[in-house]
Amino acid sequence: MTNQIPIVDYLVLGNPPHLRAHGCDACDALYLDRRNACARCSGRDFSSRKLSNSGRVRAFTVVHRAAPSIPTPYTSVVVDLDGGGAVKANLLDTTEPAEITPDLRVELTTFVVGTDDDGTEAVGFGYCR
16 A cells, blocks of 8 residues: 655545644634634634535635646635635636636545655645536
């Protein structure tokens, strides 16, 4: 079996893969990065929360200019996840603006970003319709 590592700390490569957030125990605010205190209520206690793999597109943009090594165009989206939380990622299956609407239903998917000299695969995530 190939060794894989997630490209971000909040991606869990389980079965199925999913995102995990830090949830404030006092007010339920969700954060993908580690926090010392909650930005909403200043609470200091957090619990790990599994996020939904499905959601709806809140906003999107089609990117046409990027660093030379990044293929364009690609579609960047903000996804409001079912059950709470939001994440920015790429929509992987279209760059046609006419096919993308607010409230478009999407599902999390993972893909291999690259492989190091030892054969370890870095795994990223995005969303598909």
